[in-house]
Amino acid sequence: MQKSIINPWQWQNQLGYAQAVEVPHSTHTLYCAGQAAMTADGQPVSTDMAGQISVSFDNLETVLHQAGYSLSNVIRLNYYTTSIDAFFAAYGEVMGRLGAAGCVPSSTLTEVKALAFPNLMVEIEATAVR
Template structure:
C-alpha cells in the first residue's frame, strides 16, 4: 500500500491533518464506528475534554489493534464534539499522538448539540487501510 498526502497549502500542517490522502494498492479497509469515552462495560466515562479525547483514542486503537491495524494505517478521522472551543484547548494531545504514530489523516471537525450519552463530549470516527 502507498499513501500520498495531498496538501495544496501549508496551514493545515500545524493542525496535524491532510487535505487529502490518496491510497493506492491497498488490500484491506477498516471502517471504525465512532469511538468515545466509554469503559469496557459500555458505560460513558465522565471526564473533561482532554480525558475523553485520550480515552476515545485509546478505544480507537483497541479496535484497530483487534483488526491488526495501527494508528499509522488511519487515513481519515472525523471528530464530533459538543464544544469546538474545549476540543481545540485539548487538541495538542491529538497532534502529539498522531505525530508519534506517523498518522496524517484527512479530517473533519463538527460541533454537535449532543452525542449518544449526555456525559460524552467527543466521538472519533476512523477509516484505516493497509
C-alpha cells in the same frame, strides 16, 4: 502501505491533518464506528475534554489492533464534539497521539448538539487501510 499526502496549502500542517490522502492499491479497508470515552463494559467516562480525547483514542486503537491495524494505518478521522472551543483547547492531546504514530489523516471536525450519552463531549470515527 504506500500513501500520498495531498496538501495544496501549508496551513493545515500545524493542525496535523491532510487535505487528502491517496492510497494506491490498498488491499483492505477498515471503517471504524465512532469511538468515545467509554469503559469496556459500555459506561461513559466522566472526565474533561482532554481526558475524553485520550480515552477515545485508546478505544480507537483497541479496535484497530483487534483488526490487525494501527493508528499509522488511519487515513481519515472525523471528530464530533459538543464544543469546538473545548476541543481546540485540548488539541494537544490529538496532536500528541497522531504525531507519535506518524498519522497525518484527512479530517473533519463537526460540532454537534449531543452525543449518545449526555456527558460525552467527543467521538472519533476512523477509516484505515493496509
